[in-house]
Amino acid sequence: MAGKKISRREILGLGAVAAVGGALWHERADGKTHGGRAGQYQPAAARQKTAAAGRVYWEKSYSGGPVDVKPLPPGLPEKHYKPVVVPNGAALPFKVVDGVKVFHLIAEEVDWAFDAGLRAKCWGYNGRVNSTAIEAVEGERIRIYVTNRLPVPTSVHWHGFYLPNGMDGVGGLTQPYIRPGETVKYEWTLRQHGTFMFHSHHDEMTQMGMGLIGMFVVHPRKPAPEYHVDRDFSLMISEWAIKAGTARPNTLVMNDFNVLTINGKAFPSTAPLVCKTGDKVRIRLGNLGATDHHPMHIHGYHFRVTATDGEDIPLSAQWPETTVLVAVGQTRTIEFIADAPGDWAFHCHMTHHVMNQMGHDFPNMVGIKTGGLDEQLRPLLPAYMTMGHTGMDMGRMAEVMPYPKNTISMKGAAGPFGDYISMGGLFTVVKVRDQLKSYDEDPGWYKHPPGTVALKASDAELRRDGIDVNERTAAASGAERGHR
Amino acid sequence: MSWKRNAGWLSVLLIFLSGCATVALNAGFDEVSVAVAERGAGKIVWNSGTDLDKEAAEKVSSLLKGGLTADEAVQIALLNNRDLQAIYSDLGIAQADLVQAGLFQNPVFDAAVLFPVSGGRPDLDLSVVMNFLDVFYVPLRKRVATARFEETKLKVAGAVLDFARQVRTAFYLHQANEQMLELRRTVVQTLTASLELARRLHEAGNITDLDFARERALTEAARLELRTAEMAERQSREQLNALMGVWGKNTEWRTGGRLPDIPAQTTAGDDLERLALSRSLDLSIARQRIIAAGEQLGFNRATALIPEPTLGPLGEREEGWEAGPTVELSIPLFDRGQARIARALTELRRARQEYYGLAVRIRSVARAVQDRMSGSRDRALYYRDILVPLRERIVNEAQLQYNAMQLSPFELLRAKEQQIETAAAYIEALRDYWLARTDFAHILNGRLPGLDGGGARSEEGRMKMNGREAH
Ligand SMILES: [Cu+2]
Numbered sequence: 001m002a003g004k005k006i007s008r009r010e011i012l013g014l015g016a017v018a019a020v021g022g023a024l025w026h027e028r029a030d031g032k033t034h035g036g037r038a039g040q041y042q043p044a045a046a047r048q049k050t051a052a053a054g055r056v057y058w059e060k061s062y063s064g065g066p067v068d069v070k071p072l073p074p075g076l077p078e079k080h081y082k083p084v085v086v087p088n089g090a091a092l093p094f095k096v097v098d099g100v101k102v103f104h105l106i107a108e109e110v111d112w113a114f115d116a117g118l119r120a121k122c123w124g125y126n127g128r129v130n131s132t133a134i135e136a137v138e139g140e141r142i143r144i145y146v147t148n149r150l151p152v153p154t155s156v157h158w159h160g161f162y163l164p165n166g167m168d169g170v171g172g173l174t175q176p177y178i179r180p181g182e183t184v185k186y187e188w189t190l191r192q193h194g195t196f197m198f199h200s201h202h203d204e205m206t207q208m209g210m211g212l213i214g215m216f217v218v219h220p221r222k223p224a225p226e227y228h229v230d231r232d233f234s235l236m237i238s239e240w241a242i243k244a245g246t247a248r249p250n251t252l253v254m255n256d257f258n259v260l261t262i263n264g265k266a267f268p269s270t271a272p273l274v275c276k277t278g279d280k281v282r283i284r285l286g287n288l289g290a291t292d293h294h295p296m297h298i299h300g301y302h303f304r305v306t307a308t309d310g311e312d313i314p315l316s317a318q319w320p321e322t323t324v325l326v327a328v329g330q331t332r333t334i335e336f337i338a339d340a341p342g343d344w345a346f347h348c349h350m351t352h353h354v355m356n357q358m359g360h361d362f363p364n365m366v367g368i369k370t371g372g373l374d375e376q377l378r379p380l381l382p383a384y385m386t387m388g389h390t391g392m393d394m395g396r397m398a399e400v401m402p403y404p405k406n407t408i409s410m411k412g413a414a415g416p417f418g419d420y421i422s423m424g425g426l427f428t429v430v431k432v433r434d435q436l437k438s439y440d441e442d443p444g445w446y447k448h449p450p451g452t453v454a455l456k457a458s459d460a461e462l463r464r465d466g467i468d469v470n471e472r473t474a475a476a477s478g479a480e481r482g483h484r
Numbered sequence: 485m486s487w488k489r490n491a492g493w494l495s496v497l498l499i500f501l502s503g504c505a506t507v508a509l510n511a512g513f514d515e516v517s518v519a520v521a522e523r524g525a526g527k528i529v530w531n532s533g534t535d536l537d538k539e540a541a542e543k544v545s546s547l548l549k550g551g552l553t554a555d556e557a558v559q560i561a562l563l564n565n566r567d568l569q570a571i572y573s574d575l576g577i578a579q580a581d582l583v584q585a586g587l588f589q590n591p592v593f594d595a596a597v598l599f600p601v602s603g604g605r606p607d608l609d610l611s612v613v614m615n616f617l618d619v620f621y622v623p624l625r626k627r628v629a630t631a632r633f634e635e636t637k638l639k640v641a642g643a644v645l646d647f648a649r650q651v652r653t654a655f656y657l658h659q660a661n662e663q664m665l666e667l668r669r670t671v672v673q674t675l676t677a678s679l680e681l682a683r684r685l686h687e688a689g690n691i692t693d694l695d696f697a698r699e700r701a702l703t704e705a706a707r708l709e710l711r712t713a714e715m716a717e718r719q720s721r722e723q724l725n726a727l728m729g730v731w732g733k734n735t736e737w738r739t740g741g742r743l744p745d746i747p748a749q750t751t752a753g754d755d756l757e758r759l760a761l762s763r764s765l766d767l768s769i770a771r772q773r774i775i776a777a778g779e780q781l782g783f784n785r786a787t788a789l790i791p792e793p794t795l796g797p798l799g800e801r802e803e804g805w806e807a808g809p810t811v812e813l814s815i816p817l818f819d820r821g822q823a824r825i826a827r828a829l830t831e832l833r834r835a836r837q838e839y840y841g842l843a844v845r846i847r848s849v850a851r852a853v854q855d856r857m858s859g860s861r862d863r864a865l866y867y868r869d870i871l872v873p874l875r876e877r878i879v880n881e882a883q884l885q886y887n888a889m890q891l892s893p894f895e896l897l898r899a900k901e902q903q904i905e906t907a908a909a910y911i912e913a914l915r916d917y918w919l920a921r922t923d924f925a926h927i928l929n930g931r932l933p934g935l936d937g938g939g940a941r942s943e944e945g946r947m948k949m950n951g952r953e954a955h
Pocket of ligand 1: 292293294295348349350353426
C-alpha cells in the first residue's frame with residue numbers, strides 16, 4: 001500500500017512530502033479508516049499552512065479525508081462570513097437545530113419571468129428558478145430536507161462535495177428516488193470550502209433543463225485575509241429553448257437554445273453588479289446549462305481565476321485573464337479590484353449567447369436591395385416590413401412591432417444615449433461608482449467625465465488630424481479583387 | 485228517296501264533319517307558361533312576331549346591362565334562347581296531331597262510265613263512299629291524341645325547367661370560375677412577390693442557384709394555373725352566352741358579384757320524397773303515356789274484329805237513276821287484329837312499368853340530391869366558419885412570428901398562399917352547394933336532375949330538350 005502511494009507521488013512529482021502524511025487531522029489522519037471516534041475537522045486554511053510546499057497531499061485532497069469528522073459549530077452570516085450577493089435571487093434561509101444547520105429545499109413548478117414579456121412554466125427550488133443559493137460554512141454539519149412537489153420523482157446531487165456516497169443524490173444509484181410528495185433528508189459535514197452547485201440528478205436532461213439547479217457556496221472556516229472581498233457575487237448560468245410564443249422550456253432541444261440566463265434572467269432583466277470604486281470584487285460563476293460552455297468576458301479590467309469547484313487556486317498558479325471559460329458543470333471564481341468607475345459590460349463572448357429568442361430559420365437578408373419590396377408585398381400582407389437586411393439590430397422597432405404572445409425581442413434595451421444596447425442573454429453590467437447610496441439600488445447610467453465619450457468627430461477635428469472621410473480604401477479601389 | 489234529298493243530307497254531314505278542323509298554333513303554350521311560372525323558372529314567351537317579342541327583347545337588353553344574378557341569367561335565357569323556342573313547336577305539332585285525329589277521312593268519290601258493246605247510252609255509275617265507322621273512331625282517336633297532347637305539354641314544360649336548371653348551373657359555375665380566377669391572380673401575386681424576394685437574395689449572394697430555381701418553379705407553376713383559370717372562366721362564359729342566346733355586343737355582360745353566401749337552413753323535411761313524387765312532371769308524363777297506351781289499346785280492341793266497312797250512297801243510272809246505299813266489308817279472315825291488340829297491350833304494360841320504375845328512381849334521386857345539398861352545405865359552412873378563419877389566423881400568427889424574426893418571409897408568404905388556396909376550396913364548396921341546391925329545387929319542381937352533381941352538361945341538356953326521353 002505504501003509502495004503504491006509512493007509510486008503515485010512519483011508520477012505526480014510530489015516526492016518531497018512523504019513525511020507529512022498524517023498532519024492534517026488531529027487524531028486519525030488515515031483516510032482509509034472509517035470506524036471509531038470522529039476526528040475534529042480542521043479547516044483547509046490550517047491544512048495549507050502545515051502542508052509541505054504550501055499544499056495538501058494529493059492523496060487526501062481527492063475526497064477530503066475521513067467522512068466521520070466531528071463538525072464545527074454552525075457559521076452565521078455577517079458574524080462568521082460575509083454573505084454572497086445573488087443578483088435576481090436569494091440565499092436559502094436556514095435554522096440551527098442542535099448545532100446542525102437545517103435547510104428546507106422545495107422542488108416545485110414555478111411560473112418564471114425570464115424578462116419582461118417572457119414567462120414560462122419551469123421547475124425550480126423554493127419559488128425561484130436557478131437563483132436559490134445555499135450558503136454554508138466549512139466544517140459545519142448541514143441537514144437539507146428536500147420536498148418534492150413536482151409531478152415526477154427527483155433527487156438532488158451536491159455537485160463538487162466530499163460526502164458519504166449515500167448522500168451524493170444520484171437517483172437510483174446512491175438513493176431511491178424522491179417521489180412526488182415525499183421529503184428526503186440529506187445530511188453531512190462540510191469538509192471543504194469553495195463554490196459548488198446542486199442540481200437534480202434524476203432525468204437530468206429534463207429536470208435541469210426545466211430549472212432544477214442552484215449555487216452552493218461554502219465559506220472558509222478561518223478565512224485568510226485575502227479571502228475578504230467587498231462584493232461577492234454568485235452567478236449561475238443556464239440556457240433554455242423557449243420557442244417564441246410558447247410558455248414552457250423545451251428540454252428536448254440539444255443545440256438551439258434561444259434564452260440564456262444568469263440566475264434565471266436574460267438581459268436586460270439581469271440585475272447589474274453594483275460596486276464602489278476600489279472594491280475588491282469576487283464573481284462566482286457556475287454553469288449548469290445543457291451543452292454550452294461560456295467564455296465570460298469582462299470589460300475595463302482583468303481578473304484572476306482564484307478558485308474552481310475543486311479548490312482554491314494557489315496564488316502562484318493564478319494568471320490574469322479577461323475571459324474565463326466556464327464549461328458545463330464547472331464553477332469558476334474570479335476576482336478583481338474595481339478601481340475604474342463606469343458601466344462595464346460583463347458577458348459571454350459567444351455572440352449567439354447574447355441574443356434573446358433568436359430565430360434560426362430566417363434567411364440571410366444582409367445586403368439585399370430592398371427598394372420596392374415592401375410595396376409589392378403590402379397588398380397581400382399589410383403589416384409586412386422587410387427585416388434582417390441591416391442585421392439583427394431591431395432597435396426601437398422591437399418596441400412597436402407586434403410579436404407573438406410571450407415573446408421578447410432578440411435583444412435590446414434602451415441605453416443612456418437613446419440608442420439601443422444591442423445585447424441580450426448572458427449579458428450584465430458591472431456598475432462601478434465613486435459614490436453609492438446603496439449596493440442594493442441600481443445607480444443608473446454612468447455619468448462620463450467630459451471628453452471621455454466616443455462621439456461624432458467634428459469637422460475641425462477631422463481637419464486638424466488630416467482625416468479624409470472620402471479616402472479610397474482597398475475595397476473601393478478594387479485592389480482586393482480576384483487575381484484573374 | 486230522291487237524289488236531291490240525299491245530296492242535301494250528304495252535304496250537311498260533310499260540312500258538319502269538317503267544321504272543327506282549324507289548328508291553333510300556340511295551343512297549350514299558356515298552360516306550359518303557367519306551369520313554368522308556378523315552378524319559379526321565370527317568364528317564357530313564344531316568339532310570334534308580335535309586340536310581345538319586342539317587349540321580351542327590351543327586357544333582355546335591360547337585364548344584360550346590370551350585373552347579372554342567376555335568376556336574371558335564367559330569365560334572359562328563357563326569353564332569348566332560340567333552341568328553346570324551337571321546342572315550343574312540339575306543342576304546335578301535337579296540337580296539329582290532335583286536330584288531325586278529329587278529322588273524318590275524306591269521302592271517296594267513285595265514278596265509272598260503262599259503254600255497252602251493243603251500243604246505246606253509256607252506263608254512268610257514281611258513288612261517294614266514306615268510312616262510316618269514323619263516326620265511332622274519331623272520338624277514340626281524339627282521346628289518344630289528347631293524351632299525347634297533354635304529354636307534350638308536360639314535356640315542353642319539363643324541357644323549359646331543365647333548360648332553366650342548365651342555365652342556373654352554368655351561371656353558378658361561371659361565377660365560381662370568376663372567383664377562382666381572382667384568387668389565382670392573388671396567388672400569382674403572392675408568389676411573384678416571393679420570387680422577387682428570392683431574386684434579391686440571390687442577387688446579393690445569399691441563396692444558392694438551387695434555392696432560387698426552386699422558388700421560381702413555384703411561381704411559374706402558379707402562373708400556369710392562372711392561365712388554366714382564365715381559360716375556364718372564358719369557357720363557362722361562352723356557355724352562358726350560348727344559353728342566353730347572346731352574341732356581339734350583348735356578350736359584354738358581367739355577373740353581379742360573387743356567389744351568394746349560404747342561406748339559412750332550408751327545411752326540406754321528411755316528406756321530401758312525397759313532395760318530389762307529387763310534383764313530378766316526369767311522373768305526369770309517364771301517367772299520360774299510360775293513358776295514351778290505354779286509349780290506344782281501347783281503340784285497337786274496338787277496331788280489331790270490326791270489319792272496316794265503308795258506307796256510301798250509290799247512284800247508278802241505268803234505265804233511269806237508281807240510288808241506294810252501298811256497304812263494303814272486309815272479312816276478318818286473316819288479320820283479326822290480334823297483333824295490334826298485343827302490341828297495344830305490351831305498350832300499356834311497358835308504360836306502367838316505366839311509371840313505377842320512375843317513381844322509385846325519383847325517390848332515390850330526391851334522397852341523393854338532398855344528401856348532396858346538406859353535405860355540400862356542411863362542407864361550405866365548415867370552410868367558411870372554421871378553415872377560412874383558421875387560415876387567416878395562421879397568416880396573422882405567421883406575421884407575428886415573422887416580426888420576431890422566427891419565421892422566414894418565405895414561410896409567411898407560403899402561409900398567405902395557403903390561405904388563398906383555402907379560400908379557393910371554399911369557393912368550390914360554395915359552388916357545389918349552389919349546384920346541389922339548384923338540383924334540389926329542380927326535383928321539387930318536378931324534374932329529375934342527373935346524379936352527376938350538376939355541372940356544364942350542355943350536350944345532355946340539349947338531348948333532354950329535344951329527345952323523347954327526359955331521363
Ligand atoms: Cu456563452
